[in-house]
Amino acid sequence: MRETRVNAGDTERTPARVVLRFLARHPRSVGSLAAVGITGCYIGFHTMLIGAGLAAVAGASWAVLDRPTFDRFAGRLLRAWWRRWLTYHRKWQRVIFSCGLVQSSPKGESRAPRLLAVRSSWCWDSVRVRLLDGQTPADFEGVLDRLASAYRARRATLRTLKPHVISLDFQKKEPFEVLLTPLPEMPREESAVDLSRLPIGQDEYGREFALNFVDGLHHLLAGAPGAGKGSWMWGLLRALAPWIRSGRVRLWVIDPKGGMEFGQGEGMFHRLATDDTSGLDLAREYVDTLDERKETMGRQGRRNWTPGDSAEYPLDLLVIDELASMTEYADRDITREFERLLSKALAQFRAVGGRVVGATQEPTKDVIPMRGLFPTKVALRLEEASYVDMALGEGVRDRGAFADQIPDYMPGVAYLTREGHREPLRVRAAYTTDDDITELVRFATSHDATVLDFPTGTDSADSAEAADTEQTETETDSLDVEYIEDDGDEDEDFDAA
Ligand SMILES: Nc1ncnc2c1ncn2[C@@H]1O[C@H](COP(=O)(O)OP(=O)(O)OP(=O)(O)O)[C@@H](O)[C@H]1O
Numbered sequence: 001m002r003e004t005r006v007n008a009g010d011t012e013r014t015p016a017r018v019v020l021r022f023l024a025r026h027p028r029s030v031g032s033l034a035a036v037g038i039t040g041c042y043i044g045f046h047t048m049l050i051g052a053g054l055a056a057v058a059g060a061s062w063a064v065l066d067r068p069t070f071d072r073f074a075g076r077l078l079r080a081w082w083r084r085w086l087t088y089h090r091k092w093q094r095v096i097f098s099c100g101l102v103q104s105s106p107k108g109e110s111r112a113p114r115l116l117a118v119r120s121s122w123c124w125d126s127v128r129v130r131l132l133d134g135q136t137p138a139d140f141e142g143v144l145d146r147l148a149s150a151y152r153a154r155r156a157t158l159r160t161l162k163p164h165v166i167s168l169d170f171q172k173k174e175p176f177e178v179l180l181t182p183l184p185e186m187p188r189e190e191s192a193v194d195l196s197r198l199p200i201g202q203d204e205y206g207r208e209f210a211l212n213f214v215d216g217l218h219h220l221l222a223g224a225p226g227a228g229k230g231s232w233m234w235g236l237l238r239a240l241a242p243w244i245r246s247g248r249v250r251l252w253v254i255d256p257k258g259g260m261e262f263g264q265g266e267g268m269f270h271r272l273a274t275d276d277t278s279g280l281d282l283a284r285e286y287v288d289t290l291d292e293r294k295e296t297m298g299r300q301g302r303r304n305w306t307p308g309d310s311a312e313y314p315l316d317l318l319v320i321d322e323l324a325s326m327t328e329y330a331d332r333d334i335t336r337e338f339e340r341l342l343s344k345a346l347a348q349f350r351a352v353g354g355r356v357v358g359a360t361q362e363p364t365k366d367v368i369p370m371r372g373l374f375p376t377k378v379a380l381r382l383e384e385a386s387y388v389d390m391a392l393g394e395g396v397r398d399r400g401a402f403a404d405q406i407p408d409y410m411p412g413v414a415y416l417t418r419e420g421h422r423e424p425l426r427v428r429a430a431y432t433t434d435d436d437i438t439e440l441v442r443f444a445t446s447h448d449a450t451v452l453d454f455p456t457g458t459d460s461a462d463s464a465e466a467a468d469t470e471q472t473e474t475e476t477d478s479l480d481v482e483y484i485e486d487d488g489d490e491d492e493d494f495d496a497a
Helices: 015-025 027-043 045-065 067-098 137-141 144-150 229-239 241-246 263-268 276-299 323-327 332-348 385-392 434-445 457-466
Strands: 004-006 110-112 114-120 124-130 155-162 165-171 198-203 208-211 219-222 249-254 271-273 315-320 354-360 376-379 413-416 425-429 482-484
Touching: 015 027, 027 045, 045 067, 067 110, 067 114, 067 124, 067 144, 137 144, 137 155, 137 165, 144 155, 144 165, 198 229, 208 229, 208 425, 219 229, 219 385, 229 241, 229 354, 229 425, 229 434, 241 249, 241 434, 249 263, 249 276, 263 271, 263 434, 271 276, 276 315, 276 323, 276 332, 323 332, 323 354, 332 354, 376 385, 385 413
Parallel strands: 219 354, 219 376, 249 271, 249 315, 315 354
Antiparallel strands: 004 110, 114 124, 124 165, 155 165, 198 208, 198 425, 376 413, 413 425
């Protein structure tokens, strides 16, 4: 039996059985204690205590002098071990019982799902759990709030690692309160651009976060006013800078709010429309252009477009800042035709180099009836809890995407789902200031071979201040998580991300 039995009959819980079971389940902890005991016998316990004291002083000095490396090589292991025994294991039976996750067998035995392992990073603890027969991850999803409260965590999310094994992730700290999300360096060479990896920020584990326009295709950004959609869109354009400059990417931009968001970039756009009427014209031209390309490629026997393989067929990126202005608030004739054109752009031009990025404040069906055609969906701060599932898909909020709870002092933070992952990921796009945009436009519209760096050092300091996010730079490496103590199962798939 893999699960833990609670209050099993007397014959089951003889002291010998309990000890043997403990030895079998915790070979590493038992082995370490045995090693300490044997060493003590050989060299004497006094000598060992002095050695342990010296090691403790050396460890504490290391932690004070170089926290990141200490955390990377020792701190996370100690923390995982400590938290496993003193936090999770100690309260496990009680918590799991009070959350209604204990089962009774016909013989009257109670069985609790088994806590297998703990990994710990500075923000997150990941607790690996083996489910009981008949339990599903949904049973835990329904009590995530209670689990978080029982373990004094900010929130809890769940990931399915393999059939019957889940990871409960407890957030202890808010990483984006302390993580500085630096603006990724703007690439200068065409060869530095990889369409499947366009860096725009960091995920909550401190790792680089990049957009994928090869597999991710079209992107839908949903966010309340001021949620930071602009940073995502400008971040994307910065990551494409050398391709925009060389014409490998053509930007078709609809900014129906009079060009307030994108007016600054006019010089580098292939087309810019700043109201609904011209937006519709632009959408028509976009669809005609790609329709024509589809026919030409068909005649040439080319079945697929490869990023950047020919100047003749650039990546045609359609960017729409506020979808509702085109699909909801414009005249009926405009909205109807625009919806038809947008659906066609989303459904038919993948193989000929068409991509769409759309932003909306309300991800409702009225505003984006074709939202299912966006393979990548991003939820920034949203006004309503019900908007989260509208933006990300049915049931995603229950799996931990609390986009409606993103504080408004954290613009740029968002949840997204990824192909092949059930669990949402939380990320933050770096802030793109007006000066960063000026640098981008200057670079993308310059035909001079030598492009001078735009002086951004002080500007980024200003912008960090403007963003009003009190952030302290933290060593990314220190966010690695470590797995400690297992019952012998494979653990490659037990990762905190
Ligand atoms: N990634 C970020 N990091 C820190 N601050 C940011 C970030 N993105 C945006 N901000 C701050 O939030 C403000 C609003 O951002 P932004 O204009 O991009 O929001 P928006 O979602 O586009 O809003 P709207 O829908 O009204 O256009 C910015 O002026 C800036 O001060």
